[in-house]
Amino acid sequence: MSTQPSSLSFDDALVTEAIRRIESDGPLEDQSVLRQLAQTPEPAPWPSVRRARLLAERLGLPARVARARDLAPLVLIGLAALMVLAGLGLAGAVVDAQERRINVIASLAGLLGLHGLSLLVWVGALLLPGHGRAGALAGRLWLTLTARTALGRGREGAALLQAGAQLLERARLLPWLLGLASHLLWTLSFCVAVAALLAALALRRYTLGWETTLLDPAQFARAIDALAWLPGRLGFPVPDAALVRAAGDPASTPGPAGQAVLAWWLVGCVLVYGLLPRLLCATACVAVWALRRHRLQPDFALPYYRQLQARLDALAPARVVDAEHAQGQAGSLPQPASDAHGAPVLLAFELPPERPWPPVDVPAGIRTWACDGSAAGRDAAVRQVAAWRPGRLVVACQAAASPDRGTERLLRELLPLAGALHLGLVDADQASDAERARWPRWLQDAGLAATVSFHGQWQAGFATPSAEVQETTP
Template identity: 35%
Template sequence: MSRRVSPLDKSPPSRLHRLWLSETIRLREEHAGPLEDSEANRRAQAQGGTLGERIQTRAWLLAERDGQVKALQHWLQGARLARLLLVLLAIIGGSALAVAALGDGQRPVNVFWALGSLLGLHLLLLLGWGLSLLLSRDGAGALGHLWLWLSEKLARDAQAAQLAPALLLVLQRQRLGRWGLGVLVHGFWLLTLLTALLTLLGLLTTRRYGFVWESTLLGADTFVAITNALSVLPRALGFSAPTVEMIHASTSDLYNSELVRQRWAVWLVGAVLIYGVLPRLLLLLLCLWRWRRGCAALTLDIHLPGYSLLRERLQPSSERLGVCDAAPAQLHQPQAGSNTHGSQGALLVAIELDPQRSWPPALPKGIGDAGVIDSREQRKQLLDQLSRFPPARLLIACDPRRSPDRGSLGLLGELARTASATRIWLLPPPPGEALDSARLGDWHRALAQLQLSYSDSAPLGWLETGHD
């Protein structure tokens, strides 16, 4: 039987993904009650590490079992699709800004109206982002929340609904939400303004535009002062700007001078680059730097109530027997698997056999006998031993006169996940008794659902040699 490949096997999860899923599991248990986690706790203890590392291991195993890992993959796919939609929106919006600012070239362009069309919305939203950085907890802004909403909708996974709140909670502890979503916001506007700038250059290169300023209330001196104020930075960076005479000459009657048109075109391009592109680029680099620095410092807050309750289960001060957890609100479906790492040898184990049955059978040399598992303590002891010394071949004997209940099937799945290959031996009835065909059919269906091979006769040859 081939091993089920999980995302954890393909590539190790990042620190952020592990913390993200840990918070998701914590929120889920706070909402729906404790999960059935005995196997996850046992494997987390066997892996070792600090309490925080064990909590993350437990959360990843539970998320892998219950579907949150797949939901995370779906959410990330939805996030990429949402990001692609924002990229397309930025490209279309930037082109539309430039075309709307310059028009079709049939009429002269009001330079200040064009500049306001290109940079007005950008400057207003930049001011809004700065205010949200001071007043909001995450500083995401409308665009950031739109991306989160689109990511969740495009994921199309019911489990993904818990991921967005968990992500925001993780990021808020280092105040990373503002910087991560800031990368998105400034990246969006940087692409929009770059597209507008390139479209502007294309239009100015291929069409002939005339530039004027027009006003009923303001005189030429006011426009000279405004133009000179806006030209300080462009001049410092080498962009030419209209002279006072050119500004005075830029009226509806005198806009056809080639030199005047070129000066206004260069001034407009320089203003978009300096007051639009450069601020967004610098803010994008700042947010990206703060994001990476914050991600490197992310840790798990083990003092939260949901994590504090796990201390005794993952780092017990003493071993306890008996039931220590409340009943889970929802039972999970048992699953089988296999383990190919460091496994060797062969082992026979039986589950809940009748005391009158003669056991064990005569075994070939080299095959271990784990006895009969009847109690919770025996089950835990055997699973702990198999976690440290996984067998290459495991034969599990079951009495088909008993019903295949969820506890027995769950134990079969746990045992199978410790061995490289597992088979089930459905024992024959004692002399004079017959098996219930309906109950035997239940066993066959249950084992087929677990994807475990079974046999009505003793596969001792396979157990000894690895083949039939």
């Protein structure tokens, strides 16, 4: 049985993980919820999901999630407005309205410097494991503002935020989501900056050039030529060597045609090295999100979910049938495997967590395994026994516990995997006579007594010949 649902929505995954985090401080009262779940049994892990959904409704978590979904675009629009102002500020910093001169190298550094640094940080966060939250400052600002305004304070809001981040990190989507928000904001900023730059250059006359005092002018000229290579491949004008030298010499200012080439070179560099990378990165983020969004699932292999599923499995009443039904059912049971000759195996089933396992008095040459009773634990135990194919398998259960449907299901699945199957009790000397007696009676009622040997002590399962079928309870 699969323990990972294939169609769990993000909202269900989010509230399920949030309830787990809330219950890390102490279990929630869930008796009424458990009674409701017992009325409609489902395969694991859906009962855990339904329980979390019902508890989340009591705590008001779905309303917070809906509010966050509604406010997230509004927060992004607000940040976009700030980026528009930033784009206008970048364009204004490039254009000197008083002297009407533009230093193309300084302008390009001002337009692309912070963009290039933030882009490198985001790429580095993708390449370095565990640093997914380090990049995309604008994206983290969007996520933080959304959480503060929509999820509210208190343990519920914190649990939802942490649960969402955990799901995104587990699916390796957190840096991509934050990056998408950041790239969209930068894209808008560059669009505004380019539009403002084009408007200024189209409506007023400016002198474009470059100048330096400490650096080698030849290096500047080579930098302009190198930066012009990619925009030139995309159709933008490329300044030739004579124009580059003239732009760097205050005594020989280029003519109107040369100024137009330099202006288009500046616009082309902003588009190619600023806007285009952000568009490509945003597209990559959308593609990765589409490919990985199905991974946004809780980790149902965690001990919390295994223990919870064991509680939910115990809700189902034990399957008790009359003797006539048991006899008819026994004939349909799978028989022990005649070709299983592996080393003996001692399998613990639903023993208390505080009890040490394996016990110190296990005879030499006997393999041991422990099953916590969850669906995942039963599947793992069955797979391991199938791999070992033991000639003798002893399932050890707590004497004071009550046999239930999970115990019966496990025994039926183990029957065809071992040469002989035995059921023994742990701590039988600490249990009452009635508690010890109900185990062989349950085997009889469940139709298992003909194929599963019972022993009052698990040690007897290895001392008794395989041909023996039943032992009287001490």
